[in-house]
Amino acid sequence: LLGGKAVAQTAAGDPANLPPNVADWSRYLGEGVAVRAYGRPSEHESHVIRRDVEWLTASRESSVSFTPLHELDGPITPNGLCFERHHGGIAELNPQDYRLVLHGLVDRELVFTLDDIKRMPRVNRAHFAECAANSGMEWRGAQLNGCQFTHGMIHCVMYTGVPLRVLLAEAGVKPTAKWLLLEGADASGMTRSLPMEKALDDCLVAYRMNGEMLRPENGYPVRMVVPGWEANMWVKWLRRIEVGDEPWYHREETSKYTDLLENGTARKFTFVMDAKSVITSPSPQAPINHGRGFTVISGLAWSGRGAISGVDVSLDGGRNWRPARLDGPVWGKALTRFYYELDWDGSPLLLQSRARDETGYVQPTKNELRAVRGLNSIYHNNGIQTWHVTAAGEVENVEVS
Amino acid sequence: LLGGKAVAQTAAGDPANLPPNVADWSRYLGEGVAVRAYGRPSEHESHVIRRDVEWLTASRESSVSFTPLHELDGPITPNGLCFERHHGGIAELNPQDYRLVLHGLVDRELVFTLDDIKRMPRVNRAHFAECAANSGMEWRGAQLNGCQFTHGMIHCVMYTGVPLRVLLAEAGVKPTAKWLLLEGADASGMTRSLPMEKALDDCLVAYRMNGEMLRPENGYPVRMVVPGWEANMWVKWLRRIEVGDEPWYHREETSKYTDLLENGTARKFTFVMDAKSVITSPSPQAPINHGRGFTVISGLAWSGRGAISGVDVSLDGGRNWRPARLDGPVWGKALTRFYYELDWDGSPLLLQSRARDETGYVQPTKNELRAVRGLNSIYHNNGIQTWHVTAAGEVENVEVS
């Protein structure tokens, strides 16, 4: 036995249902099959939901709701809990009326129905989608008390989609073509410029998530998937692709999603998401309730540059590190689950995780990032997250020296 | 262009929403974030559901509802569409009252709460769960006209769970122990005997599917996962594990799930699911609506003995075969997606797929199976499935010479 005897179990429980008694659910027939033609979680999991923070934005239609990372495990996000980030609310497209126009510097200007797209050759790939503004509220210090809020603008699902290069080949791309404009059919008319090289690499015109059609809030029926790059480029409710020779410098790639540095200049075209990680449990919304002894530290790591090669965990605010265990599939540009198993002696901890990717990049501290980028770059905060664990098992978002 | 010009697109669509017109969803704000705290599919996907066939069973509480395979793609089944197979309806357990008793030939007889189980070290693995009765209705010939019904007692999700060996190590297994009894808390008190060697191999005491807690109909909060073996052994609503020295020969492993041969003897302990495959599209519920030309034949393959090594497709009822393309992750004892891209000339087809696994097993024809097992073995029908495609693109479940 590690660290002494096991802690007493969680209190409560209706004795009528506990051994040696026999619960009603062991005696009486439950609901039959196909009553729930489409299933839903147990009512006992009704606390596991996306959440927004009302005061973070002016209106719910241009806002975000966060994935409850602290309540999940493994590398896959279930469809009903994938974060939302809208700029004009959810566009509710009728699939019969869905059209994708592909035009510009192409040999053949084309329009596709959804059936056309679903007829095309496709692939299945799991990728994380992280908004570049994820953790953006944390640049100036520890702000929001929960990994759902500090890191929850991220999800990872198995996409089914047509490689964008296949679609472009149908149109025939002219030699002068260098950039695409992706445009969405929502009320924000979301647009982003996409470099041709990336378009021909691993982008997907995707319509499924974890096997079924995209959810309305995730772009039903079709969105772009731009593996490893900021999720704003993954235009939802995709209605148009224009092939051009210059970037368009539209609002989301100038006013927004550019990274202001201390000297007043700003980086543009900061597409790729740097390697990053976060401990999801323990975390402020997932305190340690079991006391001392065996404790699993669980978290996620990801990199827009490829596969995670390892994750290290620190218990002392970054002074010393130990390698964690990667578990399950390790895909490129996808979430990877890690665990660190610990015999907790009940002393306070300053927990951190640090991702390393296959290119040799090592996740920096927030101080290291701020030294380069200042405090006002808003986006691409991939700094190491610190959780302070008290002897009582409570957890708080902190920064450390 | 293949096979001539592209076929005219699907008719219909409201002109007001089609280019050059601008749809309302491009003008007016949609629903805001977190209104759907837990998401659901588009209303336009309301036809994508589990279905039962009323006359297949006496009551809905001991029955099956089938995964709509023809409406899915990729290797993962979304949680809301995972088939159900109950023997006493859905047990709706209160997680506070959940207990797992582990006793018998062990050093320490233990009881665990759900919090205890969620505290333990865990892994994440995607596995198919196939009921041994899947396709059982098809032994005597082509019966049900749709892959949802012929093959839909299967799903594949990413499980999070504790290796059973970890749980057993907490109790300390005695040297005379050879078998476990797994018992569920539902109204059927489902029991199965599990050999110790398998228990110590890759079984999981699982509580998550695709990241979130199990659905009630899939065993919330805890079920056994027995990779590659028949799903009846994956006891749902797991309440008790007894460690013993002999199999129990309970009802599900004697009256049921034994395979009667022509000579009146029966195989028992037929645990492993043989390699199998099915084309999910085209299929009777997914006819070819686009006419001649480019056509993707899509399907699933799986083996309880390990990873799929390849899938072949035949267009002529098994006379000649061509290798299909495996796509996405190829996990052991999990669903693998395959595609065969075809320039369809519009002539009738007798489509078949044939799985091959890493042990060298090749999926047999139904005739080959019947030659060994007769017509009454009910379970483990992993025979090759034939779909007849007419020139009009309609698809029917048939058998061929």
Added chain:
Amino acid sequence: TDGAHPDLPTGLGLGRAAAPEEIAGWDIDVRPDGIGLPEGRGSVLEGEEIYVMQCAVCHGDFGESAGRWPMLAGGSGTLDSHDPVKTVGSYWPYASTLIDYIYRAMPYGNAQSLSANELYAVSAYVLYLNDVILDEDFELSHENYADIRLENEANFFPDDREAAEAHFWREPCMESCLPGTAEITMRARALDVTPEPGQGPTVD
């Protein structure tokens, strides 16, 4: 990081000791060697009363089945026929299975409600319906359970697919694998046509 499970920590000290009285309430299983049988007794005639009140509505007065509910008796000697009928008496290997199953699952809708005496009585009656017990005065108990033997006990053998189906491990044929052109020999049933009772497929 996929595939085989990693070595994980053990000796975690999780869970707590289960008291014997806790375990006893859930430890309801019965084994073929009789271990787990509750103490009790009941006669065929006592079982008939219970059966008529709690079981016959679904399983029929003689275990012949009512409506679409399962059959409990009959089919002896039919296992090697074209239409085998598998019941307690014709197919099951052990009587322990019957006693175990009735207690944990029946009557359907009120499982684990029978007392030990009622359990022996109704089990005896089901065995009587199957001509396994011939004397209506017979009283079944934990003491004489071992005298009950079922006719099909010897006819099960463990999975031999790796030997009997060894020919499925083979080089895959790619061309001219079957003679001539394929002919359709059967077509599917329309799903919305309800078959005559006993005619259509069922789920087991």
Added chain:
Amino acid sequence: TDGAHPDLPTGLGLGRAAAPEEIAGWDIDVRPDGIGLPEGRGSVLEGEEIYVMQCAVCHGDFGESAGRWPMLAGGSGTLDSHDPVKTVGSYWPYASTLIDYIYRAMPYGNAQSLSANELYAVSAYVLYLNDVILDEDFELSHENYADIRLENEANFFPDDREAAEAHFWREPCMESCLPGTAEITMRARALDVTPEPGQGPTVD
């Protein structure tokens, strides 16, 4: 079968030719070189009328913002300060962005409703609020668009993280990586405490 996409068939003949008139209705984007600008014209004064009726309720009479809605004007010269204010005039590189964005997204709740003339007028007014256009009689159009230049145009440069942050590609330190014991320097905000306007973090 994971990772890089396989070679897939091309020349499938899918989709159909898009007619120019179809495309035109959706081809609403404007580029910095002016390609895509609709034909039209509108003055600052005309724009003021539109702005007052359709925009000021959220963006403020002077583009200073109303409530929590975004600011449109101001902040010139603040970009290198501790609290930079990024608006159309202080931060945006190109006026085309403004014209493009207003048409496709504003007013919020009635996007793509402005005529070309209204678009030029209200864009001119927003530029006027930003002291980019100084003369209230100025009429903006597709013809003189190229005269409009914004002060921050030159201050963007492409992603240089691989150079400027090359030091993040390194051997990971495992021991004594930072001096002394870690001290907590900041603690989180309680989520249910609404901060004073302008005090709390926001989502961009």
